[in-house]
Amino acid sequence: MTAYIIRRILWQIPVLVIVGLLTFGIAKMTPGGPFDTDPTRRQMSPQVEAVLRDRFGMDLPFWRQFTRYMFLDVVTDPKTGEQAIRWGAIGGNFGPTYSSRGARTVQQELFGDRGGKPSRFYYSARLGVQALLFAVLLGIPMGVLAALKQNTWIDYLVLLTSTFFVSLSTLIVGFLLVLIFASWLKWFTVLPNWNDPIRPWILPTIALGSTSLGFITRLTRSSVLEVKRQDYVRTAQAKGLNDQVVVWRHMLKNAVLPVITILGPLSAALITGTLYTEIIFQVPGMGSLLIEAIGKRDYSMIMAGALVFVFFLGLANLIVDIAYGVVDPRISYK
Amino acid sequence: MATTARPASALEELNLTATKPRSLWGDAWRRLRRNKAAMLGITVVLLYVLVALAAPWLAPKNPVTQTSNNSLRPPIWVTDNPNRQPNPEHILGTDTNGRDILSRLIFATRVSLIVGVVPQIIIVVIGVGIGLVAGFRGGWVDNLLMRLTEIVASFPDLLFIITLTVAFRETLFGKAFNGLLLIFTALAVVGWTSLARLVRGQVLSLKEKEFVEAAKALGIPTSRILVRHILPNTLAPIIVAVSFSIPSLILAEAILTFLGVGMRPSVDPANPLPTSLGQMMTDGFNNLSSGPWMLLFPVLMLSTLVISFTFLGDGLRDALDPRDAGR
Numbered sequence: 001m002t003a004y005i006i007r008r009i010l011w012q013i014p015v016l017v018i019v020g021l022l023t024f025g026i027a028k029m030t031p032g033g034p035f036d037t038d039p040t041r042r043q044m045s046p047q048v049e050a051v052l053r054d055r056f057g058m059d060l061p062f063w064r065q066f067t068r069y070m071f072l073d074v075v076t077d078p079k080t081g082e083q084a085i086r087w088g089a090i091g092g093n094f095g096p097t098y099s100s101r102g103a104r105t106v107q108q109e110l111f112g113d114r115g116g117k118p119s120r121f122y123y124s125a126r127l128g129v130q131a132l133l134f135a136v137l138l139g140i141p142m143g144v145l146a147a148l149k150q151n152t153w154i155d156y157l158v159l160l161t162s163t164f165f166v167s168l169s170t171l172i173v174g175f176l177l178v179l180i181f182a183s184w185l186k187w188f189t190v191l192p193n194w195n196d197p198i199r200p201w202i203l204p205t206i207a208l209g210s211t212s213l214g215f216i217t218r219l220t221r222s223s224v225l226e227v228k229r230q231d232y233v234r235t236a237q238a239k240g241l242n243d244q245v246v247v248w249r250h251m252l253k254n255a256v257l258p259v260i261t262i263l264g265p266l267s268a269a270l271i272t273g274t275l276y277t278e279i280i281f282q283v284p285g286m287g288s289l290l291i292e293a294i295g296k297r298d299y300s301m302i303m304a305g306a307l308v309f310v311f312f313l314g315l316a317n318l319i320v321d322i323a324y325g326v327v328d329p330r331i332s333y334k
Numbered sequence: 335m336a337t338t339a340r341p342a343s344a345l346e347e348l349n350l351t352a353t354k355p356r357s358l359w360g361d362a363w364r365r366l367r368r369n370k371a372a373m374l375g376i377t378v379v380l381l382y383v384l385v386a387l388a389a390p391w392l393a394p395k396n397p398v399t400q401t402s403n404n405s406l407r408p409p410i411w412v413t414d415n416p417n418r419q420p421n422p423e424h425i426l427g428t429d430t431n432g433r434d435i436l437s438r439l440i441f442a443t444r445v446s447l448i449v450g451v452v453p454q455i456i457i458v459v460i461g462v463g464i465g466l467v468a469g470f471r472g473g474w475v476d477n478l479l480m481r482l483t484e485i486v487a488s489f490p491d492l493l494f495i496i497t498l499t500v501a502f503r504e505t506l507f508g509k510a511f512n513g514l515l516l517i518f519t520a521l522a523v524v525g526w527t528s529l530a531r532l533v534r535g536q537v538l539s540l541k542e543k544e545f546v547e548a549a550k551a552l553g554i555p556t557s558r559i560l561v562r563h564i565l566p567n568t569l570a571p572i573i574v575a576v577s578f579s580i581p582s583l584i585l586a587e588a589i590l591t592f593l594g595v596g597m598r599p600s601v602d603p604a605n606p607l608p609t610s611l612g613q614m615m616t617d618g619f620n621n622l623s624s625g626p627w628m629l630l631f632p633v634l635m636l637s638t639l640v641i642s643f644t645f646l647g648d649g650l651r652d653a654l655d656p657r658d659a660g661r
Contacts, residue, residue: 163645163648167640168637183626275593310489314488
């Protein structure tokens with residue numbers, strides 16, 4: 001088990017490096033630089049631009065720029081002449097942002113607090129966790145209910161709703177929520193007030209969790225139906241056990257196993273879903289920051305965004321795999 | 335439909351098996367026809383195809399031409415705002431530039447359907463090709479191809495597509511067909527991995543079967559075995575996968591356009607692909623308070639199309655893989 005976890009963590013490293021290389025290469029190929037300014041406005045002086053290019057190491061060869069960004073760089077202190085190692089992305093240092101002309105670093109933008117307000121990361125992480133909880137806590141009971149009442153109107157209603165959620169994706173569900181609850185019923189304001197601890201979170205959480213909710217409901221339903229036919233359930237019923245005990249103790253434990261396996265892919269959908277959910281509901285999180293960075297060609301921010309997203313994706317998958325091994329002792333990792 | 339015309343089906347089926355040989359595809363079609371949701375899905379999809387093909391004749395107005403003093407008219411049944419009365423010429427109202435929403439919707443279905451089909455063809459070619467070769471060859475070829483698949487798949491697909499579209503957006507390639515060519519390529523480059531894995535898995539189990547061994551023993555060349563003996567047996571799961579992937583491609587176009595890296599608006603009145611549902615939704619979202627109908631109609635249009643494809647996909651899965659049909 002330990003060996004398996006270590007191997008999985010090690011496999012993340014080449015993935016992150018390749019992802020970094022791809023993003024870095026693509027960002028470099030992109031026409032237009034971060035210091036391009038509107039030609040009608042006042043221009044940056046060539047000296048200032050030279051200083052900036054030097055600070056960001058933009059005139060170094062490609063591989064040097066990449067290793068400097070990704071791994072480490074040996075910097076020489078101009079006064080004392082001492083050499084020191086400055087870690088790159090693997091040490092959590094994503095460098096200064098281009099859009100702030102180097103005044104702020106990427107990690108400050110992502111994780112630092114902004115004048116008393118919580119960090120960008122806090123908004124995205126809280127939204128993601130809430131959405132996942134919403135999907136799991138509502139999806140499993142709905143799936144169990146539908147399976148126990150198979151072929152009744154409850155079952156059909158649950159199936160139809162979950163099919164809608166699965167096929168419509170967060171974007172459409174988000175638009176529909178905005179249209180119905182903000183534009184028509186006026187229960188929520190289109191411009192959220194983030195000082196309120198609950199209200200502005202409701203719609204984005206539902207929208208982001210909807211796809212996962214649909215998947216979890218459908219999967220729980222079909223796996224409960226499968227378990228219902230098993231011999232051990234019949235034995236439990238034949239022993240004269242209470243229906244509740246059979247459902248909760250004997251069926252549910254085995255029925256939720258497949259649900260854990262799809263939590264990995266679902267967290268992937270949740271993580272990328274934050275990109276547009278945050279824009280629809282104007283959440284000041286990492287997703288909206290990344291989209292802004294794309295518009296501004298802020299290379300360091302785009303790369304950091306991609307790396308952070310891939311990192312959390314790998315982490316989520318790893319946690320799911322380990323959880324699966326813990327819950328189901330039949331699984332052995334080699 | 336066949337669903338109602340078959341009361342004594344159990345007995346009849348028994349007779350059928352005894353007298354007439356039944357093919358896999360015939361069986362599947364019979365099961366599909368009995369599935370009401372799938373038939374509804376097919377009908378709606380065909381309707382959309384018709385609308386897309388006949389768009390120039392169906393649309394009451396030109397979807398691009400702007401009329402002055404005609405902007406943000408509500409749909410004709412919304413008459414409660416005295417400052418903004420509907421114009422009877424525009425059934426579903428107009429957008430901020432005074433363009434007829436109904437006509438724009440009709441033309442926008444074209445882009446949605448094309449986005450569902452063209453990248454899908456590329457995905458099938460790449461995915462099936464890699465899956466076939468990896469599964470049949472095995473060894474280091476398999477290892478290499480599957481590592482490649484794993485890396486492409488481990489990148490969150492939306493992020494990858496965004497990076498690609500951002501990189502090439504300003505090039506000549508990125509501007510072709512209002513940016514559609516770039517979207518097609520980006521979607522295809524990212525989308526083939528699951529199909530490749532699916533086909534590889536199928537091939538791995540098929541190549542151990544006796545009929546493949548027999549073909550090998552007869553000295554039939556490998557390429558012929560792949561195309562004539564293995565590929566046809568992987569078709570059913572491929573068809574199911576494709577029917578589920580089409581709606582996700584249609585949604586991906588809407589998402590990309592919403593994030594500002596998708597299709598560009600066209601101002602050419604003669605353009606056969608002037609706008610997309612994603613673009614109409616983006617316009618609508620940006621004018622949510624002044625004209626919610628601008629968002630509502632494209633959202634309804636896209637939801638209907640996507641759900642129809644899902645119904646069809648569910649039906650195809652049940653029809654082609656009868657082992658799961660009882661669930």
